[in-house]
Amino acid sequence: MELIKRIQRVISANFNSVVASKEDPEKILEQAVMEMQENLLRLRQGVAQAIATQKRTERQAASAQSTAEEWYRRAQLALQQGNELLAREALTKRQSYVDAAKTFSSQIGEQIEIVDRLKKDMRSLELKIAEAKTKKDMYIARARSAEASYKLQEMLSGGSATSSLNAFERMEEKVLQIEAKSELITQMGSDDLQKQFDSLEAANDVDSQLAAMKTQALSEGENTPQQQLPQGENY
Incomplete structure (x- = not known):
């Protein structure tokens, strides 16, 4: 039909x-x-x-x-x-x-x-x-x-999604920068402290070496016989 x-x-x-x-x-x-x-x-x-x-x-x-x-x-x-x-x-x-x-x-x-x-x-x-x-x-x-x-x-x-994703990327970059700065400051503080200890250790080494030299010189002085000046010689 x-x-x-x-x-x-x-x-x-x-x-x-x-x-x-x-x-x-x-x-x-x-x-x-x-x-x-x-x-x-x-x-x-x-x-x-x-x-x-x-x-x-x-x-x-x-x-x-x-x-x-x-x-x-x-x-x-x-x-x-x-x-x-x-x-x-x-x-x-x-x-x-x-x-x-x-x-x-x-x-x-x-x-x-x-x-x-x-x-x-x-x-x-x-x-x-x-x-x-x-x-x-x-x-x-x-x-x-x-x-x-x-x-x-x-x-x-779309633009809104890209903008949102870019915002996250910028935030991540900023966090990484802050973390890097924090790590740098920590590293610098650690380096200063290390330098102080290194200076102390170096000073101790110098003092030790000086004391050793004094001891050695004193010991050598005691063991060396004194030379007599010839009589009648005037200087």
Whole structure:
């Protein structure tokens, strides 16, 4: 049926437009499902109307058949009473209702086919709506994930993220500078202290060496015999 084909084209177009569209995917999918449900509602109303038309035609056919039978009995009654002219008129009237009953019966067959086709289309659309709802949930989840990923990448590559990262880098550099200065001051203090101890140790070494030299000189003086100056020599 043309209606169900048009609905299918609308469904396909709506779902395919989600990927390329810059609009909110959730709104697009919700709108697509809503349109499908509206189409289903109209289709159900069409089925109900077709069934009602079929039932009305069936009642009309039954009524025409019943009326035709009634006129046939009247024709029999007129003929039994010897009134052939009246019997002929009754049969003529009966024939018009027989023809009407045949027309209604033919319409009933066509209407049954229409109702069956509409019911089939309705069941097909119901299945497609169920499938669309499942796809909608899946596409919405994927769209949310893609949007979150996009925002994250945008944040990481954007100016604000770069500025924030640069701020951390500057802070790290500043901390490293402070640590280097602290280490340098500590090292300088340690060097000054070391120099003082080195000076003390050097002084002690000099004193020790001087004392040793004095001791050695004294010892050598005691062990060396004194030389007598020759008498009569004056200087």
